[in-house]
Amino acid sequence: TQLLEQSPQFLSIQEGENLTVYCNSSSVFSSLQWYRQEPGEGPVLLVTVVTGGEVKKLKRLTFQFGDARKDSSLHITAAQPGDTGLYLCAGNTYQKVTFGIGTKLQVIP
Amino acid sequence: GAGVSQSPSNKVTEKGKDVELRCDPISGHTALYWYRQSLGQGLEFLIYFQGNSAPDKSGLPSDRFSAERTGGSVSTLTIQRTQQEDSAVYLCASRDSGGGNTGELFFGEGSRLTVL
Numbered sequence: 001t002q003l004l005e006q007s008p009q010f011l012s013i014q015e016g017e018n019l020t021v022y023c024n025s026s027s028v029f030s031s032l033q034w035y036r037q038e039p040g041e042g043p044v045l046l047v048t049v050v051t052g053g054e055v056k057k058l059k060r061l062t063f064q065f066g067d068a069r070k071d072s073s074l075h076i077t078a079a080q081p082g083d084t085g086l087y088l089c090a091g092n093t094y095q096k097v098t099f100g101i102g103t104k105l106q107v108i109p
Numbered sequence: 110g111a112g113v114s115q116s117p118s119n120k121v122t123e124k125g126k127d128v129e130l131r132c133d134p135i136s137g138h139t140a141l142y143w144y145r146q147s148l149g150q151g152l153e154f155l156i157y158f159q160g161n162s163a164p165d166k167s168g169l170p171s172d173r174f175s176a177e178r179t180g181g182s183v184s185t186l187t188i189q190r191t192q193q194e195d196s197a198v199y200l201c202a203s204r205d206s207g208g209g210n211t212g213e214l215f216f217g218e219g220s221r222l223t224v225l
Contacts, residue, residue, distance in 0.1 A: 030211075033211075033213075033214075041216075042215075042216025048213070088151060088152065090152075096157060099144070101150060102151040
């Protein structure tokens with residue numbers, strides 16, 4: 001059973017466009033993380049959100065945690081080719097960390 | 110090195126053989142996780158170790174899969190009588206439990222297993 005649903009699963013956009021990736025669950029998480037993975041490497045943490053309604057900004061990336069702590073979104077402004085990769089959301093319950101299926105983003109120059 | 114180290118990086122085996130995958134976590138990290146990733150897909154939770162507590166094995170797909178962690182450090186994931194559907198990248202991650210359940214997972218580069 002996939003606890004975390006991510007959408008879209010694939011996204012191909014032109015450089016300079018904006019995009020939003022969604023992560024949804026029926027479960028409540030104590031915190032939610034977003035990771036980015038490049039081919040041949042392990043995922044690397046981008047951000048952790050803890051409080052319901054929390055918004056965090058990391059340069060051109062904006063992360064939001066839903067009020068009920070069941071969902072999250074990642075918004076990228078003016079995408080760059082360097083943003084290409086697999087974006088994974090991960091929900092924390094106690095110490096267990098469950099990952100979504102991922103969103104494969106391709107930014108075309 | 111200071112990161113999570115996994116070996117082998119690549120393993121090709123024949124169906125029915127046993128394989129062992131090794132993970133060296135970051136020194137001092139008490140939490141260790143194993144995940145499986147099929148081609149281009151998300152991470153499937155396999156097992157989690159936390160200090161001296163009993164491991165959470167709820168993600169192991171069958172009794173052919175087992176894992177141990179000796180001395181609270183190195184972990185070995187063993188797959189017995191491998192099947193073609195076991196082909197995947199096996200990722201190990203460790204975390205400093207001092208961060209509670211908000212701490213960063215540090216991943217190794219993974220062990221790519223191919224079962225012929």
